[in-house]
Amino acid sequence: MGVGLTLLAAPARLAAAESPAIAMHGAPALPPGFNHMAYVNPDAPKGGRLTWGLLGTFDSLNPLIVKGLAVQQIRGYVVESLMARGNDEAFTLYGLLAKSVETDDARDYVTFHLDPHARFSDGEPVTADDVLFSWALLRDHGRPNHRQYYAKVAKAEALDALAVRFDLAGANDRELPLILGLMPILPRHATDIATFEETTLKAPVGSGPYRVTEVKPGTSVTLTRNPDYWGRDLPVNRGLYNFDEIKLDFYREANSQFEAFKRSLYDFRAETEPLRWHDGYDFPAARSGKVIRDTIKTGLPEPSEFLVFNTRRPVFSDIRVRRALTLLFDFEWVNRNYFFGLYSRKAGFFAGSELSAYERPADARERELLKPFAARIAPDVLDGSYRLPVTDGSGRDRESLRSALRLLSEAGYDLDGTVLRQRQTKAPLSFEILVTTRDQERIALAFAGNVKRAGIEAKVRLVDPVQFDQRRLDFDFDMIQNRWDQSLSPGNEQSFYWGSQAADIKGTRNYMGAKDPAIDAMIAALLAARGHDDFVSAVRALDRALMSGFYAIPVLNAGEQWIARWNRIERPAATSLFGYLPESWWQHQAPDVPAK
Structure with a gap:
């Protein structure tokens, strides 16, 4: 199937009403017009830098293909989906690039209506053509899971410049409308189909809150908050993406990664080794309270x-x-x-x-x-x-x-x-x-x-x-x-x-x-x-x-999540059903010192 934009008259059918959210089972928990998610601080201050310490290395900025070792944080921070997860519900999506969604009781089709304000980081609008392009590209050239999911679509068409309908007849898959809602959207004008499956360190163009601004191959990637991010005031984003800069530092070996944390070279770590959690945090900063240890119980199946x-x-x-x-x-x-x-x-x-x-x-x-x-x-x-x-x-x-x-x-x-x-x-x-x-x-x-x-x-x-x-x-x-x-x-x-x-x-x-x-x-x-x-x-x-x-x-x-963080990083009092979310954190604001 080609990926060109086809404008069609809307078929004569009894369609479900447009909704700003969709749940896998039952109804979304939040009503239309909600202000913010319960697990964020909607008044979190903006600014500062969050540094991650990641184990391993990378040779690609494209996490949507099999080849190479990609920087996974590109997905979400740089490249967005049509809809965003509600992290206090088992599987509910709320409007992001798509301001609304509609489907029938049998879920034989799904239509996404794009937000007319949605823009890529280069200022170009996000259109139905980009959605169709992304679907076909990932179906044919993406990771195995994308190829498997998106191949279930019988037909895709643009109803107008901001609406895309996917025909799912015969898929017998009630989750598929939500899977499509989580589809990453790439710009047709800035994506080369011929080289898409090759590793690349070229900064991708996305519609998300951050842009890639610096790459040190195999060592670090810096993401900088886009001051013109189109979706910063959406209720689904309020209280999220608070740091001006996200620094991703990579370490080849686990012990050196931990030693770097002790030296304050990065801000937090999700601990997975019980021996280290039990007695490895007996160092001065942890004893003094500069390093805080959080034990978080999620509502998910135990890892x-x-x-x-x-x-x-x-x-x-x-x-x-x-x-x-x-x-x-x-x-x-x-x-x-x-x-x-x-x-x-x-x-x-x-x-x-x-x-x-x-x-x-x-x-x-x-x-x-x-x-x-x-x-x-x-x-x-x-x-x-x-x-x-x-x-x-x-x-x-x-x-x-x-x-x-x-x-x-x-x-x-x-x-x-x-x-x-x-x-x-x-x-x-x-x-x-x-x-x-x-x-x-x-x-x-x-x-x-x-x-x-x-x-x-x-x-x-x-x-x-x-x-x-x-x-x-x-x-x-x-x-x-x-x-x-x-x-x-x-x-x-x-x-x-x-x-x-x-x-x-x-x-x-x-x-x-x-x-x-x-x-x-x-x-x-x-x-x-x-x-x-x-x-x-x-x-x-x-x-x-x-x-x-x-x-x-x-x-x-593992019945709990173990998180250690330097006290310069703060997090909301409430924790989501899914556990810790770094995108909801912010940098501690020192009190103003009166001028002498």
Whole structure:
């Protein structure tokens, strides 16, 4: 399909009324004409600089393609979407570039009406032509998730210079209008289709609150607030984007990154290592209160860390091997010795929320959805009786070892002295765990010790973040540690995480290589669900299909966000459902000193 602007007369149809917001389920929480979001300070002062300390490096300013290591903050700060998330709701969008949206009850179409004031940073207006151009460009040349989502559109057309209609008939995807609402909008006049998929350090032209003003390749990027930003007074933006400058500094190694924070070289860090959170902040600035530590409880499913099996590799193709290795991981020992008991552990991918199937029996709706795939769903997962193994915490639990060896024997492996070998080929059972941080390395080494008791050799390879990211994107590993963050409104991204099609597309997050018709069917069911109860049942059914496949070993659940910040940075008293939001922070204003 071409990407040129086509002006059409509006078809004769009974269209829904235009609305400034759209919710995945139910109605938006905020009424038309709201003043600001509850989790911002609408009177936050403007000015100053926020410096981020990021682990890794970059070679591109385009986060919308697979190639290269991109600066992710370009998305949102520089390049905007048609609509913006309400971060106190599971999945509701409010007007941004599009001042309003309309769709029908079946969600067979969606029309976006652009704000006539919307401008790119070069002063050019945002038009329907730019929206159609962006949709076609990302459908054909964007990241795998964009290609997958936007290809579901049957037809796209401009109703006039500021209105775009997407025909979604046949997609059977009630989330798709919202997915399109989050589509990044690029300027046709400043985007080269021929070079779009190539990495670039050229500053992009966007419509967002910031512009890229300085780039030091691989080291830092500076974003400067656009004084002419068209959307600064929108209710959805009030209290956001308060710093005049955002500095993104990159560090190659985690310890040097932390040392830089201690030296006040950047302003805040989201801490992910319990050992460091527990006793690493005993330095003068933290003791004096110049560094503040915030513990934030979100309303989302608990982020979960996993040791992920790459089932594309023959060593992990047998589910009995994966189940046996799951039994051998001694969480109790790891949690006590490494994490000071700060973590819990649950099975499944939606822990701590109503969407989780763990420790819950399937309801009638779930059973009906899963009935065609009964052979693929473990009975104890279906009835809610499945539990992760609990060891004695010694690191030498005998019962878990015996159970694991029974499963491995069923899979064709026998102990030959102290080495577990394949019965027919006599090849030893061995694999490599790829890690990129010292914390991951410690977990991997502990697990290597666990499996060694069963005669299995697990080699641990520590690589730098750049190599780790590239190998993960290419599925070039046996096992990695990975974290999936889930929302309260999982949707199309689930296909990107574990859909069969995504298993063969590099750059997706289906790291385990799952190819299961039950998973695909449950993703389709959650996308088609109209009511909240049907949606919850479909997500829980998906969770059961994932648990039954033993694609990853649950390592831990993080029930809180740990944020450390220098006291020159202030944040709102209220926290959003999604947790911390740096775009809502501001620089502390020193009191005026009377002149002498």
